[in-house]
Structures are given as structure tokens and as C-alpha cells.
Amino acid sequence: MGGLIIAGDRSGSGKTTVTMAILSALRSQRSVVQAFKVGPDYIDPMFHRAIVGQPVYNLDPVLTSESYVQRCFLSHSATTSYAVVEGVMGLFDGAGGTDYGSTAHVARLIHCPVLLVVDCARLSRSLAAIVHGYSTLDRRVNIVGVVLNRVGSDRHLAMLKVAMQSINMPILGVLRREDAITLPDRHLGLVPTDELSDLPQRFQRLAALGQRCFDWVALETIFEQSSFKDRRLAPETMNDSVPRSERAGKIRVGIARDRAFNFYYEDNLASLTRLDVELIPFSPLTDEHLPPDLNGLVLGGGFPEMFAEQLSRNAVLKQEIAHHIASGLPTYAECGGLMYLCQALTDFERQPWPMVGAIPARTTMTGKLTLGYRRVMVKRCSPLVELGQQFWGHEFHRSAIAPVAAKPLYQLTGYPTSLISSSQRMPEGWGDSSIHASYVHLHWGVHPELPKRFAQSCHSFMTKSAESTTR
Structure with missing residues (x-):
């Protein structure tokens, strides 16, 4: 299989919820999944790890390097069925107002397709302009579809579908406004997993949401087409330790x-x-x-x-x-x-x-x-x-x-x-x-x-x- 990056049009668009729903749905099928997080964040990877049951790695070219990000991704994805990467902030938001370290930057480094999550709470036809701009700003970033988040009603969804048809962009997921899946937060982000006693129940709801709200036929095709076998990167080892005699x-x-x-x-x-x-x-x-x-x-x-x-x-x-x-x-x-x-x-x-x-x-x-x-x-x-x-x-x-x-x-x-x-x-x-x-x-x-x-x-x-x- 291959990989997929979950990006947002901005911070707070819902990419963490979408990522956890996809991870939970895949794990409910007993798939072997490797999760990653773009940027320096600690808390989102805690949730990813609790879902997939194995360590989660940060892909941050600012704190490390471009080549390290590539090696890290390939090394830890090599033996998994799926690799799911949660982005950081908006798709093109990098360090110091630049592109460096952005989700788009990492997508180019690891040659992974992007699923764009858009908060549609106050949008209808303008959605087309937003998604069109994101998909054409940098043609090296392959946006393969969108997830419509916080959709208010069937009528609202119908208008959003018409907007996406006008730019020929696939809708690969639709999430309604559901308070039951909202995770508590505080002054530095989400409340960590160790403090949530009902975490298994939350993940069960996320798995059900993931199974119900995404186009899995299309997603499976995307994973297959982004197979790691076709990577243009050298799968170098991550073992950078000194020889045993010098340890x-x-x-x-x-x-x-x-x-x-x-x-x-x-x-x-x-x-x-x-x-x-x-x-x-x-x-x-x-x-x-x-x-x-x-x-x-x-x-x-x-x-x-x-x-x-x-x-x-x-x-x-x-x-x-x-x-x-x-x-x-x-x-x-x-x-x-x-x-x-x-x-x-x-x-x-x-x-x-x-x-x-x-x-x-x-x-x-x-x-x-x-x-x-x-x-x-x-x-x-x-x-x-x-x-x-x-x-x-x-x-x-x-x-x-x-x-x-x-x-x-x-x-x-x-x-x-x-x-x-x-x-x-x-x-x-x-x-x-x-x-x-x-x-x-x-x-x-x-x-x-x-x-x-x-x-x-x-x-x-x-x-x-x-x-x-x-x-």
C-alpha cells in the first residue's frame, strides 16, 4: 500500500478529527498503520499512537532536515499497509511565514498525495474558489480530494457538491457537525490521552465515523497508487548510532x-x-x-x-x-x-x-x-x-x-x-x-x-x- 497526507485549509479546520477517524477506521479492520505528524507537536501523536498501537514520528525539516524527513518516513513506512500523515496548520503555512516546514513542503519531500480538509460551516459556492486556489498554487502538491467538515444540513451539502463539481474536485468525505466526537482542549491544545478516561469509547465513535463518512473505494485506490514501491527516495536506515565498541x-x-x-x-x-x-x-x-x-x-x-x-x-x-x-x-x-x-x-x-x-x-x-x-x-x-x-x-x-x-x-x-x-x-x-x-x-x-x-x-x-x- 502507500501513504496519504491529511491537510487543512487552516488551523482548526478539523484535520486532527479526520486523521483520527481514518486511523480508527483502518485499525478497526486490523490493518497495520503507521502514523506521522508534520511539525513539532507532541499531543496529536499521542492520540495517533493510542489508536495505531505503535510509535508515531514527527516529520519536521526545520528541527531536522529534508533528507531526515525522507528517511524517517520511508524507514518507518516500509513494513506497513498504510501510512497516514497529519499536517500542521494550513497546507502552505511554514516556519516564519515561509513555505519551509509546511505540510506542502513535506508532501513534496515524501511524494505523498494530499487530502484537504475544509471547514464548510460558513461556506457554499465560495468553497470552489478556496479549493481551486489550494490545488493550483503549487502544482507539485497533489491534492486528490477534499473532506467537507462541519456540514450543516442536506441542503448545505447539496450546494457544496455543486461547488466541487464546478472545479472537478472529488469529495472523499463528509462530516456533519457532531459534538460527540469533539475532544477537550486547554491552553496548549488538546488534553493529552493520559487524562481522558473514556478514550476507548471516543475511538470507537471515531472508527464508526470513519467507516461511515469516507469514500473508502476511492481512498483505497489512492493508497494503492501511492505505493512505497514507487518512491523516488533512497530507503536509508534510521540507525545513526555509533559502533558498539564506541558506545x-x-x-x-x-x-x-x-x-x-x-x-x-x-x-x-x-x-x-x-x-x-x-x-x-x-x-x-x-x-x-x-x-x-x-x-x-x-x-x-x-x-x-x-x-x-x-x-x-x-x-x-x-x-x-x-x-x-x-x-x-x-x-x-x-x-x-x-x-x-x-x-x-x-x-x-x-x-x-x-x-x-x-x-x-x-x-x-x-x-x-x-x-x-x-x-x-x-x-x-x-x-x-x-x-x-x-x-x-x-x-x-x-x-x-x-x-x-x-x-x-x-x-x-x-x-x-x-x-x-x-x-x-x-x-x-x-x-x-x-x-x-x-x-x-x-x-x-x-x-x-x-x-x-x-x-x-x-x-x-x-x-x-x-x-x-x-x-
Whole structure:
């Protein structure tokens, strides 16, 4: 079989619902499906993974590279029956107002057809003008059909069909206005899967919707015609690890995984396991102690602000984490992990909650959204990075840290860097011999030196700990 990209005419058009309905319908037939997400998002892939039952990968040429996106897609699609890619924002919306990193850009890279989802709630004949513009703006992007979302009535649908006939564009799906399939959201997007107790029932409704609302004869033909066998890309391996003789050795790294901390790129975790790192999950919410004999610690992003009281009251674990970090335990913390390591977190109700205290700063939830790609230059060595390194990352949070770190990890600029003057380059993060903490999320796909350095830092800690024990 082959692949299909689900794109939207704009953010909020319904592409996530359409993607999950298609994935659910395919899985209900016991098909082997590989899902992907364009861009840096963490939450949509959680839903995809819960449906398809296997890891989901981000296709982001800004955080990685064009060739990496191609290799990632082919490598993980090679043994599946279907590959379904959810787009990001509107079809042509890329980084910094450019096309780069857009769904259209990724569609060109992986040579996949596009199914365009359009919110038709306030449209009739104008739909034709919109779809015609999308289908002709870049002829290299193959829009094979549309899904009409939020259709109000049979009469409304009849008008929309006439509009599509005028431009000879197939209608491959029709979704009515159905509140029963709406997923709850909050300040950073959808509520993650771990917080939804009725997830199986939601997926059942989505599967029924998918089976009922799409033209599966046409979709199956599209999948067949986009067969991976015809790809013009070299299916290179994704195993970028160093030879075994150079690996850091078997080390134990604790990784925070619960409702408060669950933002992780699958490629990052895989790069550590390829270096013989054993990732041991624990919960800062419910576990009183860290897993034993750890050589490193990973605290990913998430929603610590939603669970600040529970995190704060788990005092024994906080003290244990602070003690281990003070003793030199290599620790990698992104966004929510950074917030957890600070002295206190002030929630949306202006209530401060004591946190770990390994970083002498406080974070406060604000109404301001900080969002975008960041070019980072390393200003201080950490267990992950070396002085002078540069790479792309992504910020997405509604909190602020104060005071500005006395040991700033990075100097940041935005995207594209030509629009940012030197006076706007800001210090960010906290870095020292044991801590790498930042709001900036990193994808390690084209930087195998990052997980290698972290593994080596953990191995050095393990060696020192063993030596001190034997004395």
C-alpha cells in the first residue's frame, strides 16, 4: 500500500478529527498503520499512537532536515499497509511565514498525495474558489480530494457538491457537525490521552465515523497508487548510532512519564536505546522514590502546571531528585521539566507551589503564549551540549522564568535569523556540569552527537559512582 497526507485549509479546520477517524477506521479492520505528524507537536501523536498501537514520528525539516524527513518516513513506512500523515496548520503555512516546514513542503519531500480538509460551516459556492486556489498554487502538491467538515444540513451539502463539481474536485468525505466526537482542549491544545478516561469509547465513535463518512473505494485506490514501491527516495536506515565498541555501555536513565510529563519525540528515545541506554519510567506525581541505581535523568515537557499541587506534595521524591542532581547525576529537562526543577511554580490561580529547587529560579503561568522555532547557540556546556554548538529547537509554553538564569545555557534567535537583530538575542535555560534545562524542545534526529554526549555523561557518572562505592 502507500501513504496519504491529511491537510487543512487552516488551523482548526478539523484535520486532527479526520486523521483520527481514518486511523480508527483502518485499525478497526486490523490493518497495520503507521502514523506521522508534520511539525513539532507532541499531543496529536499521542492520540495517533493510542489508536495505531505503535510509535508515531514527527516529520519536521526545520528541527531536522529534508533528507531526515525522507528517511524517517520511508524507514518507518516500509513494513506497513498504510501510512497516514497529519499536517500542521494550513497546507502552505511554514516556519516564519515561509513555505519551509509546511505540510506542502513535506508532501513534496515524501511524494505523498494530499487530502484537504475544509471547514464548510460558513461556506457554499465560495468553497470552489478556496479549493481551486489550494490545488493550483503549487502544482507539485497533489491534492486528490477534499473532506467537507462541519456540514450543516442536506441542503448545505447539496450546494457544496455543486461547488466541487464546478472545479472537478472529488469529495472523499463528509462530516456533519457532531459534538460527540469533539475532544477537550486547554491552553496548549488538546488534553493529552493520559487524562481522558473514556478514550476507548471516543475511538470507537471515531472508527464508526470513519467507516461511515469516507469514500473508502476511492481512498483505497489512492493508497494503492501511492505505493512505497514507487518512491523516488533512497530507503536509508534510521540507525545513526555509533559502533558498539564506541558506545557508552549499558546505563540506567530514569524518564518521567505520567500525566504531568509526557512530551517526548520517539526518535530521541530511540537514539538513546540504540546507545545501550535503558530507559526506566517513573512518575513524579505518584512515586515516592526514583528507580534504583540511576546514572541519568530525563524530565520531558508536559503540563506540570495542571498538577502543581500534587507534584509539590510529593516532597520525598523532590528531595531525592535534588540530592541526586547535587551529587552530579546528569539531568536533561525540557520545558515542563525545567519548571519542575525550579524552586517554585505559580499556577494560573496565582498560587505558588514549591518544586525541586535544583535551579535557583521560579516559574509563573502567564496569559502570554511563547511559540516558535528558535536558533540556539550553546553558551555553556551541559551533560548534552558543548560550547559553541548551534541547532534549531522549538518553544511552546505559557509560563515565564525569573530571575533570568545566572548560568544561561543558550543564546536564542528566532526564525528566520535574518529578521532578528543581535540586540534581540536572548539568554535562556540553565546549564552546568549536571543539569541541562531549557524551555526549548530539541529533536536529536540530525544531531547524533547529542544523545551520544548524554550517554557518555551518564556513563562517566556511573563509573565515578562505582569507584566511590569500592573505596
